[in-house]
Amino acid sequence: MTSVELTLIGGYLGAGKTTLLNRMLSQARHRFAVIVNDLGALPIDQALIESTSGTSLTLTNGCACCQLGGDLASQIDQLAQTGFERVLIEASGVAKMSRLRDQLVGLPGVTLRAAMTLIDGQSLAPLLSSRWVDRLIRDQLDHADLIIATRVMPSWSSEQVAWRERAVFLEASGELPDWVWQVQSQVSTPGFAAVTKPEFHHRAVVVRRGLSRADFEGFVAAHPQIQRAKGFATLNEGHFLVQSTVGRCILTPSPAQDFEGVQFIWVGDELPPFAELSMDQGEPVAEVESVGI
Amino acid sequence: MLDVYIAKTIVTLNRSQPDATAIAVRDGMIVEVGSLSSLEPWLLREPHVIHRTFESDVMVPGFIDPHLHPAMAAVILPMHFITAMPWSLPWREVPATVTPEAFDREMVRILAEVDDEITIFWGHHDLWHGAMHRSRIDQLSGDRPVVVWNRSFHELHMNHACMLHLGIDEVLAQRRKQVDLDAGRFYENGLGFAISRLNPFILEDARFRQGLERLREVVHFGGHTTIGDMAVGLFDFERELRESRAIFGGPETFFRVEQVPHGGVLTHGRSAEEALAQLSSLAAESGPKLTFRKRIKFFADGAFFSQLAQLLPPGYLDGHEGEWLMVPELLEAKLREFWHAGYRIHVHVTGDRAVELTLSILEQLQSELPRTNHGFTLEHMGYATPEQLAWAKQLGVSVSANIYYLHELASRYAEMSVGYERASSMGRLGTCFDEGLITALHSDFTMAPAQPLLNMWVAVNRVNAQGELMAESERLTPAQALAAVTINAAKILGIEHETGSLRAGKRADVTILSDNPLSVDPMAIRDIAVKGTLFEGTLRLNEPLHDIG
Ligand SMILES: [Zn+2]
Ligand SMILES: [Zn+2]
Numbered sequence: 022m023t024s025v026e027l028t029l030i031g032g033y034l035g036a037g038k039t040t041l042l043n044r045m046l047s048q049a050r051h052r053f054a055v056i057v058n059d060l061g062a063l064p065i066d067q068a069l070i071e072s073t074s075g076t077s078l079t080l081t082n083g084c085a086c087c088q089l090g091g092d093l094a095s096q097i098d099q100l101a102q103t104g105f106e107r108v109l110i111e112a113s114g115v116a117k118m119s120r121l122r123d124q125l126v127g128l129p130g131v132t133l134r135a136a137m138t139l140i141d142g143q144s145l146a147p148l149l150s151s152r153w154v155d156r157l158i159r160d161q162l163d164h165a166d167l168i169i170a171t172r173v174m175p176s177w178s179s180e181q182v183a184w185r186e187r188a189v190f191l192e193a194s195g196e197l198p199d200w201v202w203q204v205q206s207q208v209s210t211p212g213f214a215a216v217t218k219p220e221f222h223h224r225a226v227v228v229r230r231g232l233s234r235a236d237f238e239g240f241v242a243a244h245p246q247i248q249r250a251k252g253f254a255t256l257n258e259g260h261f262l263v264q265s266t267v268g269r270c271i272l273t274p275s276p277a278q279d280f281e282g283v284q285f286i287w288v289g290d291e292l293p294p295f296a297e298l299s300m301d302q303g304e305p306v307a308e309v310e311s312v313g314i
Numbered sequence: 315m316l317d318v319y320i321a322k323t324i325v326t327l328n329r330s331q332p333d334a335t336a337i338a339v340r341d342g343m344i345v346e347v348g349s350l351s352s353l354e355p356w357l358l359r360e361p362h363v364i365h366r367t368f369e370s371d372v373m374v375p376g377f378i379d380p381h382l383h384p385a386m387a388a389v390i391l392p393m394h395f396i397t398a399m400p401w402s403l404p405w406r407e408v409p410a411t412v413t414p415e416a417f418d419r420e421m422v423r424i425l426a427e428v429d430d431e432i433t434i435f436w437g438h439h440d441l442w443h444g445a446m447h448r449s450r451i452d453q454l455s456g457d458r459p460v461v462v463w464n465r466s467f468h469e470l471h472m473n474h475a476c477m478l479h480l481g482i483d484e485v486l487a488q489r490r491k492q493v494d495l496d497a498g499r500f501y502e503n504g505l506g507f508a509i510s511r512l513n514p515f516i517l518e519d520a521r522f523r524q525g526l527e528r529l530r531e532v533v534h535f536g537g538h539t540t541i542g543d544m545a546v547g548l549f550d551f552e553r554e555l556r557e558s559r560a561i562f563g564g565p566e567t568f569f570r571v572e573q574v575p576h577g578g579v580l581t582h583g584r585s586a587e588e589a590l591a592q593l594s595s596l597a598a599e600s601g602p603k604l605t606f607r608k609r610i611k612f613f614a615d616g617a618f619f620s621q622l623a624q625l626l627p628p629g630y631l632d633g634h635e636g637e638w639l640m641v642p643e644l645l646e647a648k649l650r651e652f653w654h655a656g657y658r659i660h661v662h663v664t665g666d667r668a669v670e671l672t673l674s675i676l677e678q679l680q681s682e683l684p685r686t687n688h689g690f691t692l693e694h695m696g697y698a699t700p701e702q703l704a705w706a707k708q709l710g711v712s713v714s715a716n717i718y719y720l721h722e723l724a725s726r727y728a729e730m731s732v733g734y735e736r737a738s739s740m741g742r743l744g745t746c747f748d749e750g751l752i753t754a755l756h757s758d759f760t761m762a763p764a765q766p767l768l769n770m771w772v773a774v775n776r777v778n779a780q781g782e783l784m785a786e787s788e789r790l791t792p793a794q795a796l797a798a799v800t801i802n803a804a805k806i807l808g809i810e811h812e813t814g815s816l817r818a819g820k821r822a823d824v825t826i827l828s829d830n831p832l833s834v835d836p837m838a839i840r841d842i843a844v845k846g847t848l849f850e851g852t853l854r855l856n857e858p859l860h861d862i863g
Contacts, residue, residue: 032642034641034643034644035643041316045797093506094507113641114641114644115637115638115639115640115641116639152667152670153638153642153667153671154638154641154642154669156635157638181510195812221729221730223441223726223730224440224441224442224444225398225412225441225442225779225780227412227413227772234442249729251725251729251782252725252780252781252782253780253781279779280777280781281780281781282412282779282780282781283780284441284725284726284729284780286729286730295444299413300412300413300416
């Protein structure tokens with residue numbers, strides 16, 4: 022397979038993504054394929070696409086289940102197979118740059134040449150205080166190799182040094198400067214430090230018959246990774262509401278009812294041996310009336 | 315010729331005559347609801363037949379599910395269900411499978427029975443069934459291609475044989491994002507990759523049609539006489555249109571399909587005028603059973619099941635952020651076009667931040683062009699604050715809620731997503747009714763089972779999957795819940811003049827039940843059997859599947 026070079030153009034609505042795309046196509050020194058975002062505001066110039074590249078595909082935001090049409094990587098494969106070596110992607114205005122990079126960096130035969138985020142210099146301040154998209158805009162700026170300011174260069178504040186260092190201003194018309202074609206992607210994403218948080222897992226268990234309160238409490242005590250347990254269980258002494266937090270297991274008698282199942286929350290990789298507690302293979306599942314999901 | 319049906323009780327949802335025992339039907343229309351003696355002026359004048367088959371049963375207005383997705387259902391229904399929750403499907407009672415061992419046993423049992431090119435199981439949930447893994451499936455089926463699809467549809471696992479069958483190149487897949495090849499796991503964008511390989515199989519013509527036919531059975535089985543296809547064009551506008559007409563247009567279908575187009579798809583890359591013109595011609599050529607009207611659907615934020623709902627502070631426990639599916643300003647621009655064109659607008663909103671945005675937009679539109687009876691509807695409404703619902707009332711907004719979220723997700727989201735306070739009050743339907751909002755229930759099938767009685771049961775009892783009562787004060791009365799699956803659902807779709815209650819002049823759309831949902835123990839509402847329906851006066855009976863075992 023030939024190797025494909027990607028140039029990603031991101032940024033919020035009105036930043037000038039489509040204008041830049043059209044300018045790049047009309048001044049292109051090579052043949053480009055174009056992937057444009059679905060549900061976009063402005064049409065890209067189909068005539069330009071046809072004359073310079075001959076193909077365009079659409080891309081949607083949102084979860085994969087809503088796009089049986091296939092994913093971005095498959096679209097790129099498809100373009101590579103038809104001989105394109107350079108692909109311009111115009112991201113949706115609501116696409117997070119972090120997520121797009123995640124999808125694209127490390128694909129076989131694909132080089133992310135540059136991820137550029139456009140920002141209308143006049144609207145930076147209002148967007149950063151928007152009720153709807155403030156965090157999205159930060160994500161788009163944090164994860165860009167190059168920030169391209171259109172209209173005017175924003176007046177960066179002192180907390181925005183990391184953005185200012187990567188920002189350049191682009192004139193609204195005329196020949197595109199060379200750097201547009203030469204931006205190189207950084208290997209790591211600048212301005213972004215990964216924060217590790219403890220990872221919580223959960224699992225629901227229908228407690229099998231024949232266990233006593235002491236058995237249940239013993240199980241929780243024996244597995245300190247269990248942080249919480251909540252739900253209902255039928256034990257030898259009766260039906261109980263289970264409410265357990267780290268180091269404390271409270272079992273409250275509860276009127277018998279249809280429902281059973283205890284949700285356990287644990288931290289770390291070590292799976293508690295739920296088989297000791299759970300309905301085992303032999304027991305008919307039909308005995309349990311309710312349950313979840 | 316009049317057909318007169320006698321029942322033990324007829325719940326009319328017509329305030330002037332809430333209960334009745336006889337209903338007279340001519341040419342698909344109700345001529346009168348009352349008792350045999352009150353009907354006499356008709357019976358004296360017209361030839362008639364009196365049907366007593368249902369004299370010990372209960373009749374309610376035909377159920378309406380105002381929001382489901384036939385195309386999505388058509389993809390999932392041909393799969394083999396193994397679920398932690400019992401699912402009543404017309405062709406099979408799917409029992410609850412609640413342990414990892416039982417899940418594996420079910421897979422083995424089904425594999426022995428079927429002979430699919432690729433055997434696809436749907437319903438795996440690691441909360442109950444433990445972590446899925448390629449090696450786990452390999453052990454059960456080494457040589458036959460098998461896919462285990464997650465209940466939320468957002469993740470799947472496949473075995474080695476399936477990867478070979480689909481030609482999933484290990485080198486290619488290994489370096490893809492959100493694919494764990496060792497585990498055979500494909501999620502998020504990796505899922506898109508897997509789906510692109512599975513597409514020739516899951517969207518194959520005959521299978522897709524079989525899926526739609528199965529949906530028809532599901533809709534019959536649930537006792538519906540009307541459904542809303544709440545985003546025609548979700549996968550492929552033309553194909554959905556063509557196949558829906560072929561499958562639902564015929565005499566074997568005993569319900570109508572109210573079609574609401576996907577606004578994003580319909581307006582993509584074209585002017586509003588073009589989209590409006592296409593919609594007008596679709597409305598004009600609507601058949602008797604499948605109907606477009608001045609209605610449109612847009613999406614604000616991400617899926618509730620994927621925790622992509624846009625939340626107001628304090629947001630999610632782990633600090634992640636939801637997603638917009640459309641740029642807020644663009645959403646406003648599109649809503650404006652259809653608002654000014656007089657459309658009834660449906661907006662998919664799952665989080666309170668999306669509700670806030672949507673109401674802000676509507677407030678602006680109301681100031682530009684005040685409208686009444688405009689049918690603007692919040693779809694799903696996972697989280698909304700009490701203040702937002704009061705605001706919604708002032709703007710004339712309706713709510714079509716997926717209350718099943720509460721049953722299925724509340725305990726899980728309390729621990730893992732947003733904390734107890736907000737998780738327990740998701741789907742604040744009590745507040746909606748108190749505020750006087752027109753409020754309906756939907757299934758978003760297959761996000762929830764398409765069984766109105768089950769959704770009523772959740773709304774009335776607010777019991778989560780582990781038996782815990784969540785936000786008691788938000789419970790509905792059985793009468794409110796019944797309205798939410800009949801007359802209010804009709805109002806959501808803008809067809810309340812035709813159906814949704816039982817009175818003279820409406821279509822004879824009736825659901826026949828074994829018991830009265832307004833008087834049984836509320837916890838027994840979901841156990842009431844659906845015996846059949848009258849759809850525009852034509853009787854259709856359910857197979858008595860519930861009587862077996
Ligand atoms: Zn989805
Ligand atoms: Zn939906």
